[in-house]
Every structure is written in C-alpha cells, then in structure tokens.
Amino acid sequence: MEPPDRRGAAVTASATSPRDLAHPAREEIRLEAVLHALSDPMRLRVVRELAAADGEVACSGIELPVTKSTTTHHFRVLRESGVIRQTYRGTAKMNALREDALGALFPGLLDAVLAAADAQTARLGAP
C-alpha cells in the first residue's frame, strides 16, 4: 500500500449507506491527485480500458497482473482522486471514467494522457 499522500482531493461526499462509495464532488477534484492517480502503470491501464469500453465496466472485467488487494487499492486511488466513479449494481462494483467532470475542470487533459499512452504503447509495445 502507498502512504497517504498530500495531493488533495478531500473525499467528503457523505456516504448514506455502507454500499455508497465516497467520491469527491467535482469541485473537490485536484489536478495533482488526478496526475498521481494516472502515474501508475496499473491505474493507467484501468483508465485506458474504461476509455475503450465507453461505459461502465465491472471490476471483475478488468484483469490486472497484481493481487486482488492491490487491484482494490488502485481502484480506490482512482475513485478518491475523481478519475472514476464506482457504483454497486447488485453484487457487482461498476466503474466508469468521470469524463464530464474531468473535461469540465481540465479540458483536453484526459484525451492528452490517453493519446500519450497510446503513443507509448505503439513505440514500446505492450503497455
């Protein structure tokens, strides 16, 4: 696990039931936290898969070559930074990029990161 970091994005959204996951409101999302979330290869891979899916994807639909607890950690960092929204649907935890929020706060940023990831994969092979 990573230590708590100082990059912002306080997570204050009230959780009204144990199944409500805390998300930063749009105005609480911080650039530094978003960049930190995107700076890990596994988290960047999740973001690319969600962008390609263009909709909600279950956690079980994204396979990472790390342990389940590390996977859960990565999803949590993405959620708490404001990059993804996680919602329970029955027993599945569904994930989607917060493209509207990120696009409103930081126009072009997510697209530039996704394009850069594609360019790197094209240059170096598998991500």
Added chain:
Amino acid sequence: MEPPDRRGAAVTASATSPRDLAHPAREEIRLEAVLHALSDPMRLRVVRELAAADGEVACSGIELPVTKSTTTHHFRVLRESGVIRQTYRGTAKMNALREDALGALFPGLLDAVLAAADAQTARLGAP
C-alpha cells in the same frame, strides 16, 4: 524523501564529468514517470515557472516554500523523469523544460497539464 519508484525512465546517460548531470535520453522517457513528476504541487509549480520563463532559469531563481534539500530532490525527480534538463553554467545550475522531447513523445500533454494548472489556479486562487 520519496521511496524509489517503479515508474520507469531509467537514467543511463553516461556522465563524463562530475558536473554532467544524468538525463534520460528521449527514447527512455516514460509517460508514467512524467505524470508522477508532475503530480507534486511543488514540482508542478517549477514546471509552470519554467514554461512561463520560456528558457533557462537558475535553481536560485525559483523559490519554493520547502527546504533546500527538498527543492533539490524535486528538481532531481523532474530531471530523471525527462521533464527538465539541468545544465551547469559556471556555478549556476540552470533548468529548462524538455519541451521538444515531451512534444515529440506525447504531443499536447504538457500544454494540457499547464492549461489544467492555470484553470485550477483561476478556480481556487494561488496554486
């Protein structure tokens, strides 16, 4: 100090004298390392000042509200990730953004991050 991280950008450029600082070659620069370098508020501040200066700036010309050793650490992370080039000129260590390398590898990324930082500052006040 931060722990060594796994985000790439091996620094293999040979140092031919003690005053030559190691930089990754362009093809060694990794997106994850660049995003990590940009994810710290102090390092983002340095990058914004260098972008605004549009040329070389001495370390002494960039004041950060942290200790000298922390400042040195931040400049090193920026250099080793490929975001900046550091060059000794006499007794001064000069810094410049590697805009050509970053623009060639990741078109639009640096501009998107700088615009996002400007937008956040406009929204929240001081960076």
